[in-house]
Amino acid sequence: MKGLVLAMNTRTTVWVWAGLGALGFGCGEAKEPPAAEPTELIGLRTTDQQALHGYDQVDAEKGVYQLPVARAIEVVAADPQLLASLVKLPDLEEMTPIARGEYHFNNTYACAGCHLLDGKQKLGPHLNGRFGGPPSVLESGESVAFDEAYFNESVLNSRAKMVKGFPPIMPVFEGRISTADLDDLRAFLKTTKPAS
Ligand code: HEC
Numbered sequence: 001m002k003g004l005v006l007a008m009n010t011r012t013t014v015w016v017w018a019g020l021g022a023l024g025f026g027c028g029e030a031k032e033p034p035a036a037e038p039t040e041l042i043g044l045r046t047t048d049q050q051a052l053h054g055y056d057q058v059d060a061e062k063g064v065y066q067l068p069v070a071r072a073i074e075v076v077a078a079d080p081q082l083l084a085s086l087v088k089l090p091d092l093e094e095m096t097p098i099a100r101g102e103y104h105f106n107n108t109y110a111c112a113g114c115h116l117l118d119g120k121q122k123l124g125p126h127l128n129g130r131f132g133g134p135p136s137v138l139e140s141g142e143s144v145a146f147d148e149a150y151f152n153e154s155v156l157n158s159r160a161k162m163v164k165g166f167p168p169i170m171p172v173f174e175g176r177i178s179t180a181d182l183d184d185l186r187a188f189l190k191t192t193k194p195a196s
Contacts, residue, residue, distance in 0.1 A: 098188050136163055
């Protein structure tokens with residue numbers, strides 16, 4: 001075995017000779033590997049929340065955390081069994097805005113934890129087929145068109161307009177979401193259809 005290639009979400013390929021060499025993975029005629037940039041991230045799947053405490057969980061269902069490569073190497077060195085749990089993170093830059101929006105909806109911001117896309121209510125109202133659909137009815141009794149401005153405000157400042165019949169549990173995303181991510185979320189949600 002000549003080393004292990006880990007694909008990053010930055011489109012870079014990193015050789016983790018050094019870390020794995022210490023574990024006894026052959027590294028005989030190793031050339032000097034390019035050093036991993038501190039910003040390069042990799043996914044690690046584990047149910048051991050303690051080990052990866054403090055890192056972003058990007059897929060709650062599968063227990064995937066994203067962490068810097070250097071840290072991943074340390075974690076794997078401490079528990080070699082985790083080597084098999086290293087996963088390729090989706091390359092967000094390579095994805096279409098719609099696919100990225102779906103990823104953000106399900107993973108990055110976990111909107112899906114509260115909003116369904118099949119016309120049913122969960123903790124919050126369903127969000128499929130809403131753009132250009134019937135208006136939202138607010139606690140104030142007012143009706144408001146579900147357009148881009150309303151969507152953005154609902155996400156950034158979720159308390160500004162409360163949908164009738166729901167508790168004020170939606171997080172305020174102002175300062176926690178980029179304009180680009182918001183654009184992607186809209187692009188994705190616009191592709192969803194009303195439940196028939
Ligand atoms: C913890 C649960 C929760 C999460 C997570 C959450 N929401 Fe909400 N959301 C709600 C609830 C409850 C409401 C209705 C009450 C209100 O208006 O705040 C709501 C309302 C909305 C509305 C207005 C819906 C309508 O019918 O007019 C939009 C749009 C929305 N959320 C989008 C999102 C998006 C996008 C995300 C992820 C970035 C998200 N929400 C994450 C609970 C949540």
